[in-house]
Amino acid sequence: MKAAEAREMSVADLRDRIEVEKKNLDTMKINHAISPLEDTSAFKKARKDIALMITILAEKEKQN
Numbered sequence: 001m002k003a004a005e006a007r008e009m010s011v012a013d014l015r016d017r018i019e020v021e022k023k024n025l026d027t028m029k030i031n032h033a034i035s036p037l038e039d040t041s042a043f044k045k046a047r048k049d050i051a052l053m054i055t056i057l058a059e060k061e062k063q064n
Contacts, residue, residue, distance in 0.1 A: 006056045011060050014057045014060070018054060024046065
């Protein structure tokens with residue numbers, strides 16, 4: 001996800017998307033424990049996207 005895409009989302013949408021991405025990351029971790037993933041960089045990308053959305057959410061909440 002790009003920062004511009006996240007900035008266009010509403011606060012409620014960001015919260016929902018963060019929860020979905022966290023669940024996807026947990027699922028990826030569980031699946032990796034069972035059978036290793038070929039692309040382990042997906043973990044880093046997922047964590048980075050979550051952090052980006054949390055940062056933008058904090059900025060939006062601070063503005064209001």
